Amino acid sequence: xxxxxxxxxxxxxxxxxxxxxxxxxxxxxxxxxxxxGETKNVGPNNDYTIHQMYVxxxxxxxxxxxxxxxxxxxxxxxxxxxxxxxxxxGWDEYFVRQGHPTYLADQVSRAxxxxxxxxxxxxxxxxxxxxSLPSIFRIGHQGTWTGFRFGPAFxxxxxxxQFPVEAFDEFSKQIIPDINSQLDPTANPTWTNMxxxxxxxxxxxxxxxxxxxxxxxxxxxxxxxxxxxxxxLETGCLATLTADQYATLARIPILIVVAxxxxxxxxxxxxxxxxxxxxxxxxxxTFIHLPEIGIHGNSHMMMLDKNNLQVADVLLAWIGEHVEGxxxx
Amino acid sequence: xxxxxxxxxxxxxxxxxxxxxxxxxxxxxxxxxxxxGETKNVGPNNDYTIHQMYVxxxxxxxxxxxxxxxxxxxxxxxxxxxxxxxxxxGWDEYFVRQGHPTYLADQVSRAxxxxxxxxxxxxxxxxxxxxSLPSIFRIGHQGTWTGFRFGPAFxxxxxxxQFPVEAFDEFSKQIIPDINSQLDPTANPTWTNMxxxxxxxxxxxxxxxxxxxxxxxxxxxxxxxxxxxxxxLETGCLATLTADQYATLARIPILIVVAxxxxxxxxxxxxxxxxxxxxxxxxxxTFIHLPEIGIHGNSHMMMLDKNNLQVADVLLAWIGEHVEGxxxx
Numbered sequence: 001x002x003x004x005x006x007x008x009x010x011x012x013x014x015x016x017x018x019x020x021x022x023x024x025x026x027x028x029x030x031x032x033x034x035x036x037g038e039t040k041n042v043g044p045n046n047d048y049t050i051h052q053m054y055v056x057x058x059x060x061x062x063x064x065x066x067x068x069x070x071x072x073x074x075x076x077x078x079x080x081x082x083x084x085x086x087x088x089x090g091w092d093e094y095f096v097r098q099g100h101p102t103y104l105a106d107q108v109s110r111a112x113x114x115x116x117x118x119x120x121x122x123x124x125x126x127x128x129x130x131x132s133l134p135s136i137f138r139i140g141h142q143g144t145w146t147g148f149r150f151g152p153a154f155x156x157x158x159x160x161x162q163f164p165v166e167a168f169d170e171f172s173k174q175i176i177p178d179i180n181s182q183l184d185p186t187a188n189p190t191w192t193n194m195x196x197x198x199x200x201x202x203x204x205x206x207x208x209x210x211x212x213x214x215x216x217x218x219x220x221x222x223x224x225x226x227x228x229x230x231x232x233l234e235t236g237c238l239a240t241l242t243a244d245q246y247a248t249l250a251r252i253p254i255l256i257v258v259a260x261x262x263x264x265x266x267x268x269x270x271x272x273x274x275x276x277x278x279x280x281x282x283x284x285x286t287f288i289h290l291p292e293i294g295i296h297g298n299s300h301m302m303m304l305d306k307n308n309l310q311v312a313d314v315l316l317a318w319i320g321e322h323v324e325g326x327x328x329x
Numbered sequence: 330x331x332x333x334x335x336x337x338x339x340x341x342x343x344x345x346x347x348x349x350x351x352x353x354x355x356x357x358x359x360x361x362x363x364x365x366g367e368t369k370n371v372g373p374n375n376d377y378t379i380h381q382m383y384v385x386x387x388x389x390x391x392x393x394x395x396x397x398x399x400x401x402x403x404x405x406x407x408x409x410x411x412x413x414x415x416x417x418x419g420w421d422e423y424f425v426r427q428g429h430p431t432y433l434a435d436q437v438s439r440a441x442x443x444x445x446x447x448x449x450x451x452x453x454x455x456x457x458x459x460x461s462l463p464s465i466f467r468i469g470h471q472g473t474w475t476g477f478r479f480g481p482a483f484x485x486x487x488x489x490x491q492f493p494v495e496a497f498d499e500f501s502k503q504i505i506p507d508i509n510s511q512l513d514p515t516a517n518p519t520w521t522n523m524x525x526x527x528x529x530x531x532x533x534x535x536x537x538x539x540x541x542x543x544x545x546x547x548x549x550x551x552x553x554x555x556x557x558x559x560x561x562l563e564t565g566c567l568a569t570l571t572a573d574q575y576a577t578l579a580r581i582p583i584l585i586v587v588a589x590x591x592x593x594x595x596x597x598x599x600x601x602x603x604x605x606x607x608x609x610x611x612x613x614x615t616f617i618h619l620p621e622i623g624i625h626g627n628s629h630m631m632m633l634d635k636n637n638l639q640v641a642d643v644l645l646a647w648i649g650e651h652v653e654g655x656x657x658x
Contacts, residue, residue: 024390025356030422031412034502039470045483046469052502054408061353077441079383083360093359112406112440114505117465120449124462133453136446140375141368154374173363173381176443 025058025093032056035200036108036193042118053193054112058092059101066228066323067101067201069194073210073234075138075178077111078104080209084304085167085174091303094312100319103197103204107212108190109179116182134182141172148300149261158261160297162305171304180211194219198226205229205323207315210300214238217249229323230254231315234300237267237274243281250283253322257288257314259298284322288314354387354422361385364529365437365522371447382522383441387421388430395557395652396430396530398523402539402563404467404507406440407433409538413633414496414503420632423641429648432526432533436541437519438508445511463511470501477629478590487590489626491634500633509540523548527555534558534652536644539629543567546578558652559583560644563629566596566603572610579612582651586617586643588627613651617643 037052055069056078070091072080081104082090095102109115122128139147142154150165151157157165164171183189194215198204203226206216213236220227221241230252237256241249256275258266266289267275278285290298295310302311320326366381384398385407399420401409410433411419424431438444451457468476471483479494480486486494493500512518523544527533532555535545542565549556550570559581566585570578585604587595595618596604607614619627624639631640649655 025359027354027356030354030387031416031419032408033412033416034499037498037502042469045471047471048467048469049498049501049504054406054502056411058359077383079361079441082385083362087360087362090360106441112408112435112505117467117506117508120462120465123452123459124464126459130452130455130459133449135453136449138377138446140371140377142374142376169366169378170363172378173366173383175378176441177446179446 025097026061027058027096028061029059030057034113035105035197036189040116040118048116048118050114050116051108051189051193052113053108053190053197054106055103055197057101057103058096060096060099063099064101065099066319067103067204068095068207068319069103069105069197069201069204070207071105071107071190071194071209071212071215072110073208073212074180075175077174077176078106079174080301081303084164084308085170086164087167088164088306089309091308091312094309095316098312098316100316101201103201105190105194105197107180108188108193109183111176115179119182134179137178137181138175141168144172144175149259150299158297160260161299162260162297162307163299163301164304164306171301178211188215188218191215191218192222195223195226198228199223201226203228205231205319207231207233208236209233209303210236212236217254220252221245221248224248224252227252229319231318232256233302234258235268235271237271239270239273239277241277246277246281246283250278250281253284253286253318254278255286255288255315255318255322257290257302257311259300259302260291260296261299286318286322288318290314354426355390356387356425357390358388359386363442364434364526365518369445369447377445377447379443379445380437380518380522381442382437382519382526383435384432384526386430386432387425389425389428392428394427394429395648396432396533397424397536397648398432398434398526398530398533399536400434400436400519400523400538400541400544401439402537402541403509404504404540406503406505407435408503409630410632413493413637414499415493416496417493417635418638420637420641423638424645427641427645429645430530432530434519434523434526436509437517437522438512440505444508448511463508466507466510467504470497473501473504478588479628487626489589490628491589491626491636492628492630493633493635500630507540517544517547520544520547521551524552524555527557528552530555532557534560534648536560536562537565538562538632539565541565546583549581550574550577553577553581556581558648560647561585562631563587564597564600566600568599568602568606570606575606575610575612579607579610582613582615582647583607584615584617584644584647584651586619586631586640588629588631589620589625590628615647615651617647619643
């Protein structure tokens, strides 16, 4: 990692919420499975399975809240939602400890879901030109630091930064190649699989982040029947839907959360349009800019920040009120 | 999946061990982290991290046994050790329930560990020829069926087969691209990372399977100090080591397990050499051909077979006797 220079005044101490979360984790069940997948013939007597989505889960004992499905962003895997780079509790365990069955999905084309390598092999064999290769993207250390808003320049840190920059080297190990470009951008199979997963669970809140922040509404537009709530972290606003599509989404509570140190004051123009259309269709849309509710210094990776459980509590409170109907709503 | 034809007489009923494993799973801790990794410069002001190894773990409450590290085989991920394709308990949870902190590692270049995509991008950009591309391997449905010994031909099943062939479609979703060919075959970073992990844990038993079945001894040859036992599933015998190398391995208890329906009676010639050399150096080597101890019909994927917990008990008993010194050894 670079030498870390704190810009400006001393960093505020990041307060965890002080809840007693150190006791044993008691699970009714844990495991993993796949959703979706289709057979692709790649040669004589040789079939592969592609487009499957790997999901791992933990279910707490006792009375449970609505299941929650978490889908990671660009160049990342479900590791995003797990133990933080500096070893603190991740959102996966915290949501379980708050009573929610929690499902982490690796996007199709990433991590344990695998990808379709056949074009790469065909180019190697000379049967397709190099231009056929998928673009494989990943964000480098320097781009991550500023793009994920750890500080204004590589190695410098915002005074109130909540990301555990001392663990940047560990965080950088989460960043892996992103081959989403090989998927149909108008019909990403992860969307279909998320909708299918929500149905399989008998109803779920879908959470997306960054690259996947519009995946929850995209999944609901394919099949809204199992989708009980949409949480979009760090934007993902869809400003060019049809009236019918807005009407579909307006039947589902939606929460949008953005963090601190954005270049321009939120909400973005696309989010203004999205929210205006949804509300005109009768939708229940909540937009939270964390600093405006007194939570400062969060990065793009709010689920890993030092106050990650405080941010989780914002989501949990919204789920309680808007999805589960607690507090009189 | 193909139409399933049972060859010969009726399939024997696969007996689970009848232990009460249905209660809550109580964990002292669970989480994930990375081992290893190095920085690679891929352009101006653009660094990536490569060769890191993703590890997820569960630690049971109470007095624990020796930690166990499980590394999957070809074209697979740590999913191998988790919930089976037909929904039964995986070895990960079973070992935890038997008191062992359990660590699942995705091989470097696979799944959540990521891979190095830079050559692929350089070929796409025209700065390297297509011949530079790594060979990416995966075994197709048909090759899996016979190669993993589910039956003698695609869609037919051995009479005593223990693999849950009715869940073959689900199993096929575990099979993902294997880009190990991009790694140095004489110094796979997964070996180094496994040795480092064993040290980090203060001692561990390393388990490899198939492609990774020689990874435990390879890790021990890099640094034996944290390696308390080696378990090699479905061969991986190293028949061409030096006397010094055999002497190093001879200080660690070693278990080799092979399953049923092999083309030739085990042990293979390489395993005979390996065991002879280790025993000559004073090593404690156990070779188990499952049918010879009365456990019939197991496939290459013994950790997913219907009697997977019975097979796990064979490993656990060996760990107890040869690593933990129970039963007077």
